[in-house]
Amino acid sequence: MNSSWLDAVAVRVSRRSFEPEAPRGELLDRLERVCRDFRPFPEARAALVRDPVDKVAAGIIGSYGRVSGAPCYLAFIGRMDSARVQECAGYTGEALILEATSLGLATCWVGGLFKPAAVSSRLGLGENEKVICISPVGYPKAKPSLTDRTFKVIAGSARRKPLEELMEGGRVPEGGMKAAVEAARLSPSANNRQPWRFRADGRTVTVFTDNGKREWKLSRRLDCGIAMLHFELGARAAGLAGEWEFLEAPKVARYVLSATSFS
Numbered sequence: 001m002n003s004s005w006l007d008a009v010a011v012r013v014s015r016r017s018f019e020p021e022a023p024r025g026e027l028l029d030r031l032e033r034v035c036r037d038f039r040p041f042p043e044a045r046a047a048l049v050r051d052p053v054d055k056v057a058a059g060i061i062g063s064y065g066r067v068s069g070a071p072c073y074l075a076f077i078g079r080m081d082s083a084r085v086q087e088c089a090g091y092t093g094e095a096l097i098l099e100a101t102s103l104g105l106a107t108c109w110v111g112g113l114f115k116p117a118a119v120s121s122r123l124g125l126g127e128n129e130k131v132i133c134i135s136p137v138g139y140p141k142a143k144p145s146l147t148d149r150t151f152k153v154i155a156g157s158a159r160r161k162p163l164e165e166l167m168e169g170g171r172v173p174e175g176g177m178k179a180a181v182e183a184a185r186l187s188p189s190a191n192n193r194q195p196w197r198f199r200a201d202g203r204t205v206t207v208f209t210d211n212g213k214r215e216w217k218l219s220r221r222l223d224c225g226i227a228m229l230h231f232e233l234g235a236r237a238a239g240l241a242g243e244w245e246f247l248e249a250p251k252v253a254r255y256v257l258s259a260t261s262f263s
């Protein structure tokens, strides 16, 4: 884990309209290295594709809602024969999003509006592997595009639920645990639906999904994986080391503090 990722949590926002200028070679080499080296779970990985995102982006109607202009993109790939593929893909993908942010590059998780076959043809996919999401990578246009501004209104992008609403029984933990769930609260999610809920209980924090009915074609466990990474960055920065145990639906995973976090 990179120590700059927690700083990136505070400044990251989705951008959908990009300058065609390619990021300097060493920045892309760096992203490629993190794609290769950050593989905390065998069922998910990320890959950088040095090809314009316009070749694989789609719009809601024509080009409306489309991400455009970025000279390259990240692909987030999962092994679909694993029950925990969604949360692992969210966790792994968000690390690359935060790495790109810390390198001064803009991103946007894209789950719906892309052509999976066109992305797959650029990658060597293994058995059972699928491209779950992509993200454009590059320098954003100086002024947010109409699509960016529309998403801000429709998805309420800038808004996040208060912590009390995310914690079971409204019980907000104190100290380092509070900082950790606060970092999770700032996570991006599809349509800004923020489906993650938390139960803090002494030495563990359990992440589970809300009971929202609409999946918007994307698993809420994917969003929860993103929040798990944010949570862990906040926890570790507060000296609360721990490990994830994966759980069955509607639970997602439990962060178990290591014994040293109590000494």
Ligand SMILES: Cc1cc2nc3c(=O)[nH]c(=O)nc-3n(C[C@H](O)[C@H](O)[C@H](O)COP(=O)(O)O)c2cc1C
Residues within 6 Å of the ligand: 012, 013, 014, 015, 016, 065, 108, 109, 110, 111, 112, 113, 133, 151, 155, 156, 157, 158, 187, 188, 189, 190, 191, 192, 218, 222, 223, 226
């Ligand atoms: C899994 C996932 C899928 C997303 N899919 C799309 C998408 O298809 N198109 C899009 O424009 N934004 C997409 N978003 C971006 C969200 O709309 C955005 O993260 C949310 O509104 C919060 O705004 P912020 O990222 O600026 O904080 C996606 C985000 C996530 C996490």
